[in-house]
Structures are given as structure tokens and as C-alpha cells.
Amino acid sequence: MDKILLEERKKILLEFISSTEYKPMKLKEMAGILQVPRNEKNDFREIVEALVEDGKIEADNSGKYRVSDNNTKTGIFTGTQRGFGFVVIEGEEEDIFIPENGTKGALHNDKVLVSIKGQQTGKRKEGEVLRILERGNTTVVGTFEKSKNYGFVIPDNTKFGKDIFIQKEHTKGAVNGHKVVVKLTKFGDKQKSPEGKVIEILGHINDPGVDIKSVIAAYNLPLEFPEEVLGQVEKTEEEIEKEELKGRKDIRSLPTVTIDGEDAKDLDDAITLSKEGGIYHLGVHIADVSHYVRENTPLDKEALSRGTSVYLVDRVIPMLPHKLSNGICSLNAGSDRLALSCIMDIDEKGNVIGHEIAETVICVNRRMTYTSVKKILEDKDEEEIREYEELVPMFLLMEELAEILREKRRKRGSIDFDFPESKVVLNKEGHPIEIKPYDRNKATKIIEDFMLIANETVAEDYFWQEIPFVYRVHENPDSDRIKELGIFINNFGYSIRITQEDIHPKELQKLLRKIEGTQEEALISRLTLRSMKRARYSAESDGHFGLAAKYYCHFTSPIRRYPDLQIHRIIKENLKGNLSDKRYSHYDKILPDVARQASITERRADDAERDVLKLKKVEYMSDHIGEEFDGVISGITNWGMYVELPNTVEGLVRVTDMEDDFYVYDEEKYSMTGEHTRKSYKLGQKVRVEVADTDKWQKVIDFRLVEE
Template sequence: DVFIPQGKDMGAVTGHKVVVQVTDFGGPERKPEGIITEIIGHVNDPGTDILSIVRAYGLPEEFPDSVLKQVEAVPDAVTGKDMQGRLDLRDLQTVTIDGEDAKDLDDAITLSKKGGVYTLGVHIADVTNYVTENSPLDEEALRRGTSVYLVDRVIPMLPHKLSNGICSLNQGEDRLALSCNMDIDENGNVMGHRIAETIINVDRRMTYTAVNAIITDRDEAVMKEYEAFVSMFEQMKELADILREKRKKRGSIDFDFPETKVILDERGKPLEIKPYERNAATKIIEDFMLMANETVAEDYFWQEIPFLYRTHDNPDPEKMKSLATLINNFGYSIRFHNGEVYPKEVQKLLANAEDTPEEALISRLALRSMKQAKYTVANTGHFGLAAKYYTHFTSPIRRYPDLQIHRIIKENLRSGLANKRISHYDKILQQVSVQSSAMERRADEAERETIKLKKCEYMSRHIGEEFDGVISGVTNWGLYVELSNTVEGLIHVNQLQDDYYHFDEEHYELVGEMTRKTYKLGQPVRVMVLGTDKLLRTIDFIPAKSLDEE
């Protein structure tokens, strides 16, 4: 409790969510004191809950005046001056493929095939044309580091006029791009590539759903609607399969987790929570973006130019050893080479667990044993992708590192980097990598918290109902159970009333003292929803009666 003296409360009443600045931390006998600096809204008002998380993580909402002023001067259409000296690719059949509700379309694709060689063009919005170095827009973008996608809103890195306007590769509009055109053989090897400043015009804005209906379901109505594009989508699928197979051979790990999709009504109440499935079309885009990212990273690594890389360190051997012990309980093993684990071993483990009841669990345990990917100035490789060279080139609308390397690439293409510019980039990139990695963490945490909050709110309407789930975590205080809709809750050890349970640390299971009954990872259970706590964002389950009677 923080005490707010009279007159320092901005007129807040009981039930208001507020931001408090602490003025005195109090002592053993007195409470801390503070003043209210903002009223977010009433606890029951739509959106107040998410806004509280926005405030808690210090996510910036409004853009400063200096930024808005700079944006005003940005043209709504590409000018003749901007087109000068660019490679004109407007004649190529070009598509964007995104989710239905995406507004910031930052990547477009072209593809053709001749004599067994695919020519893949990955065309990325040329954001740096409008966001110039050290301008208010640039400083604000660096401060934000990334766009944040919360369940009911996006907090963009760049103002909408750019992200949904001139920088978005909208259908039928001339747009400036930075393109990576690659010639790829039928084994997935890049035989040659060209990175260039280009001008493109998107023929069709496609959705993952429509492309998937063409390449997977062969839906006649959809195929007729996009007749002129069908053969290109078929070639895309061919090439994507080749690229994925090649990555798989070298040991790239594909954590195919269902992300959570929360569907809200207009008041922000969760109507449905379900796993967000990847389909063949989402994978095509992933495969092509990975290819472009690797190609650009390798090119700039060998040019020995200051650059930002996306790196993923090898896992900690200790964590891998405990993973090995854990999966051993399920009859799986993982091989070590001189105390190290290669990506291929993790990939094999996931492949062996595929389509088993414990698949999601093994994936999660493996993922938890990994380090987090980050941005660095040294290219130390990407363990998860089993890639020697990797960067983030494909999303400059929503990630600052991509924007930063676009600037370096363009300067290098135009005039080469003089010594003065090399030392300039050497000086700033370390800070950019640290800031970008930190902002990415903040965004991830805020996104996770908003999803947890909505899950909690959703399950509060299902108290007393029964669900089937799988044990996703075992601790000495109880069992975590995940339901098929990705919601996770806790059965507190006190709720297991048929026996006294001990936590067996080595096997990650709870064992009943008298009955020797065990609860272990991956085990299917039926639970009843006991309650939820929106403040702590937790959900409590108890074992459903039918479970004990079986």
C-alpha cells in the first residue's frame, strides 16, 4: 500500500488504476508515500488492463512533436527524385503475403525459374529513405527499438503515416525498396546474388489463407481468382521445400510452437483463445526471409564492413546435461561431442518426439535449455538455425537493427564506406545492438503479459468447468497443466488431496507417499478451473474428480 496525501490524488476514486510516483519509501512503522501522476482508467473500463501493462513496461505511446513535424514533410507518393539511379523492377510479377489484418507490409516477393535455376527476389521497404540518420524520427525509432504487438493494439516503432503509408508495400503503388535478388539451384545453393536499391510495384496483396488455399487445398474458386499467380505460388512452394530441406540437413532446429491467438470483442473482452497455426504459406515467407537474411549477412561479413548480426550462442553444457537427464525419463537421448551439443542433435530429438503426446513438452524443455538470440556486432553464428551468418534485414518498419543495416548497405552501394564512416559505425553499432536487444526483451515480456492477462480473463468465465490438458511443468509446489487452447494453470500441491506428494527432482515428477501414484511431465490430466487472479495473472486448477476414480 502506498499512502497518497490529500490533494495529491488527481481526483482518483476507488477502482481507478493509477500511476504513482513514490516520494518517500517509508520505514518499519510507516507506509511509503506517493503522488498520483496519471489516472489510467477505471479497473472495469475496456482497455484499462492493457494500458496498465503499457505503463508498467514504460512503452512509449505518443510520438514527440519533433517526430510528427518531420513526418508531415514526408510525401504520400514516391517522387521522381527518389527514383533516380534505382533498378526498376516494376515489370516483375510481385506479391506481398501477410496475415489478413497486417497493415505494415514490409516485404514483397518475386520469383521465376529458368533452366533449373530459381531467381528469388526479396524486396524490403526502403525505410531509411525517409528515416534519415540522427533525425528525430531516427532517434525515436532507436529509443523504441521495435514495434510492440499487444493483443488489442500495436505500438509502432514508426508513425502510421510511414508504417502503413509510404513505407508499406501497398498493392498498385510505386514503392522504394532494398532488394536481395538470388539465383538458387535445385539443391538450394545460392549461386549468385545482387543487393540493390530498387523501385517495385506490388501486383497483388495476398493473405496466408489464400495462398495456402491454392498450394495446399487446391481450392478451385481461389485458384480461379488468382489464376495469373498460381504457377508462381507453386514454384514458391517448390523452392521453399528445397530451402527447408537444405536447412534441415545442416541441423536447423524448427520449434513449431503454437503461438496464442486471442480474439477480442469490441470492448476488449476475450471471445476465444486458440493456437495460432502456421501453414504452408507462412512457412514459404519464413524460408525466403531466412534465405535473404543469411545471404546479406554472409556478403557483409566477407566485406569486413561494420554490421549488426543476429546471433544465437551455443547452449550452456550444464543446461544441456540436465535436459539429457530429463528427456531420458521419456526414453529419449541426446549425444554430446566433446561436451558440446550440435544443433543437429536437438533437431533429431524434436523429430523423434514428433506426433507423440510429449512432443510439445520436449520442444519446450529443449527451448528452455537454449540461450536467447540477440543482436551483436561480431558474427558468432546462429545455433538454432545452424547458420554461420545471420542478420535481420527483412523488417525495417518494425525493427531498428534492420533499419540500421539498410543504412550501411545503401551507403556502401552508393559510394563505399570511407574510413571516417567505418569508424563512425564502429563507434555507434555496439550501443545500437545493446539497445535493440533490450527493447526486444521488453516487447516480448509485455506481449506475453497481455496474453496472460486475457487468458486469465477468459478462464474466469469458465470457473467450475472441466478441461483436458497435459502436465507442462512439475515443481515442489505443484503441477502446471497446459490446455489445448494454450492456456496454462497450476494445480497447487495442496489440491492433490488423495495422498502426500513428494517432488522427485531427478525425474521431475510428484510421487504419492502411500499410493506411489506419480504425476509427471507430458502426462494427460483432466482438470477443473478453480479460480483466476487477474492481478497476478494466474489460473488455478484442481484435478477433476473423474481423474481419481479411474
């Protein structure tokens, strides 16, 4: 049914069910009273089901429909190993706790209708699942175990909570220890396990590379591009044609550089910079990917479906085929390239006093690496300075301007997380041999600063033009999360000021500055980040808490992020004067869905990347069983304490393994105290631990406390 017609009919039906004379009735009775023609009965059912999904109406046990009360909501079920779960409701600050007897057989990621009962004995609201509206998983990845007459699969995702029964004829010849993909044929219920059939064998649990293949399969990450997409890409030229330069600003004469990591192949941003009369002229030039990826083509639809490139430990799963991302769309040195540029005039206080967004043609002079620029600016390396002599003045100017921009952001309260991200080094067999922090130096910060100011400038420009757009938004953190953070940092002697259940980003910024250079810096930085909400994409400009910015978007990476590609299209249409009323309406209609899809695929990529990192960290620690390490308590629950090591590895000390006393968890103080000895463990406390055990597929590291 047409989307607009569906919404109109939903509205009419809801008015009918909400009317005072309406009594709860079944679907057939309702259709009769409303005189729904026989040939429209399926459409009518669709409208009713849509209203149920929206949480506007509900059916009682006898199948009669009534208006939902405010305590009935639709959300996504998150399962646990122990049978209970939580329902995440969009727009709600806290999840709803679902006890084991209230799940109605819901599995992890199912869309459910939930009835909220009110406060649980603890802090969290409690509810029960009324109905499963949509199954979240049709396939599951796990480890096959064979029995005499049947098999079963233990899911890799522990939140799935149940093993999957496989009849003998559906095992596809899998043997013990095979990693498999299972298609679910029955979802089970409270009593029965789900059933399925093996549709793919990924390899044996001990085979190199099978671990990452399992994560790729679990998240349905697309490896191959469809034939029609590759066919379209094949027709793309490898160099730009003269006629493509018409109407473009030609800035090929300006000294231009890219600055990226050594192994980067998709170079989508280049920089020009000069200064005259106290004004910096900064050009951020972004590959004009939308020139090659046209709306509604197979390539565009595939890019939207993928949403983002995914960066796993040993590979990249790109949003666009390599012929584009490493070829004509990559700003390779010595080649003319089409770009979309944001050219800004910035005063010595960091204010953008003028800017131009233009279609340009550029030619990169040198392909620089972060390492080279660091050697020039930080190490004053004479050999490197000689090698890039003609560009050194521009790099010094970059350093100067970046510091000004950073200071301006600092004054307004922007939060700069400067803790080390993990980099896992693998050997040829894919086994981790080292875990170390990514190097974040002056060169990486310069590029970050320039990309940030370009993103803000473009977002503010299009906000005030009142043109449909995709923004990057970051909402204020939940007050409960901030209170937890306050309790945690108090163990280290720090505090944050919270006013009327809210916090200004400046408070978190001050905290991060106080902990700079301390032993606890990485831990507190990471936990501060965890206390904040996840940034997302939106068709509305609701500001960015972390950056303390009123307007923000993603403009600088169209090779690897769809929202950037989408807004490039809008910008170019606007520059050419082609944004008619019809195109305004078109973008108004599609952008909320584009933003939603981009947020979903970004989350999928983040989760997959995190899972692979966890897998490799567990695999790395499995080589260190029996060894002792110093760590810090990073989390406390009633089942144990999480301890983080300096190399960012986190493990669990189970309360059942704390045998010197019976320990009780104090939820208010986030502490664990022995009943007899009164020995207490608190968040942030330093402890020494021994690696007791690891389980790669459950992604678990068990620590044991070492008495000192």
C-alpha cells in the same frame, strides 16, 4: 564527461588502486594523494562511481575503496513475492540466489553490486547485495486500496514484492480498485515499504481495456509520437518523385507480389521469382525505409528509442508513424515504391551461387494473403486459381524452391519450431471468447523460408566485407537447461545425445521430428524452446544456434525493427561508395549501443506481449471455473505442479491443495511423491484438472487435481 576521456581516467585510477603500495582509503583521501583540483572533484567522483558500477572496485562498510575480488559482480536484481531474489549477471550462465536477508532492500530490476559466496546447499550460487547502484523503476503500475488515513498500491508485477505506501494527499482521488501509475518517492529498505504518489489513474479494475492500458503503462510503451516527429513525417511525400529513381535498378516489369495476413497494413517485403536453366532467380525486395528515416533526425531517434513495433492482442504500437508505415514505406499494390533488394541465384540443391544487393524501384502486381496462397497450393481451390491465374505458376515455383531451402536447412541441423502460437479472439468489449492456434500453413512457411535465406545471404556478404554491421546471434544453450529437458522428455520415452556438456542443434531437430504429430508435440516443442537462450542483436557475428547458421542478421523488416533499418543505412552507404574511414569509425562506435538498445526494446516488447496474452488467458479461464480439462504436467517445483492444457493455457496445482498425502518435491528427478501412498507425479504426465480459481492481475490460474 566525454566517454573516451572517462575510460582513460578509469584505467589510470584502477592502476593506482591496484598498485602494491595502495591501502584502502576514502574518496577524499584518494583525491588528496592524487592532487585532484577542486574544480575536478565531481569528475573524480564520477570516475570512482563508474568503476564501482563496472564491479572493478568496491567500498567496505567504512567507505574505503579497494579492488573488487572475482566474487564481486554487477547485475540486475529479479525480485519475488516471497522476499528472496536472483541477480542476473550478463555473460554468466546461472543467476545468483539472494536470500531475503541479503537483498539490502533491492527492488525488482535494480542494478546491484553483489558479492558471490559460493554454492548454495542446492545447485545455485548464493550471494548478497552489497550496494544498489541504480534503481530500475521510478514508476510502478498497480491496484489502489484505500485505508482511513492513507492508501497503498499493490503492484501488478508480483516480482516487485512490496506494496507501496501512499500518503492521503498523494492519492489523486483514487478509490478502491483503481488501476494507477505511482511515482516512487522513497524506495524503502528491509523494514520500510516504498512510498510514492499517484500520478495517473488508468481506470477501474473492471473497466474494459484498463487491463491492457495497465500493461502499456507498466512497460513504459510510448503511445504518442512527439510533435517534432509528426512534423517531420508531415513533410514526407506520399508518392515517389522521378529524381529519386536515379541510380536505382528498375525492376517494375517483373511480376511481383506481397504475401501477408489479411489485416496487415505495413507491407515491407515483396517477392519475385523465376527459373531458367535449373537456376532459381529469387528476389526479396524490402521497403527502403532508410530513404525516409535519415540518421539523427527526430524520427530516427524516436525509432531507436522504440526499437520495435509492439503487437498486443487488440492493437499495434508502431515503431514508425502510420503515415510512413502504412503509406510511402508500404509496398502497396499498383504503386511504385523504393526498395532495397537481395536478388539471389539459387541452384537445385538450395545453394546461393550468386547474389546482388541493390537499390531498386518496384511495383507490386497483386497484394496476396496467406489464406489465398494456401487455397491455391494446399486446397487446389479452383475459384482462387482462376482469380490469380497469371501468378499461379510463380506460386508453384515458390513452393518448389521453399521446400529445397527448408531441406537444406534441415540437413545442417536448423531447428524448426512448428508448435501453435496462441491467438486470443476478443469480443467488442475486449473480453476473450476463444483461444486458438495461429494458422501456420504452406504460404506462411514460404515467406519464412525466403526471408531466412535473404537474411543469411546479406549477413554473410557483409561479414566477409569486414564492414561494421548488426547481426542476429543465438548462443548455445546452457548445459543445465538441456539436462533438464533430457529428464523431461525421458518421461515420454525420448532422449537426446549431449557430448562434453554441449549439444548440436541437430539433436533438438531430431527430437522435434520424432514428436511430430504426437499429443505431446506442442508441449515438448515449447519446453525445448524455453531451454534455449534468447536470441539477441550484436555488432559481432557469433552465429545462430537455432538456425545452425554461421551468419545471420535481420534485413527484412525495417518498418517494425530498428536493426533492419540500421543495416539498410550501412548497405546503402556501401553501395554508393560512401563508407569512408570516418564512417567506419562512426559505425564501430555506435553499433554496440544500437544492438544493445534493440535487444532491450525487443525484450520489453516480448514481455509486454506475453503479459497481455497471460492476462487474457486468465480472463478466459475465469469463465470456466468448476469445469474439468485434460492436461499435461509441464513444470514441477516445491510449491506445486504446472499443468498445461491443449489450448496452451497453463495453471498451477498448489502442493497445499494436494490433500490426499504429504507430497515431497524431488529436484533431481523433477517429480512430486506422496510420503505415505508413494503416489508420484512426473513431468510430462497426463492429469485431469478442475479450474479452481483465477486471479487476473496476478496472472494466476489455480487448478485442482481430479481423481480418476
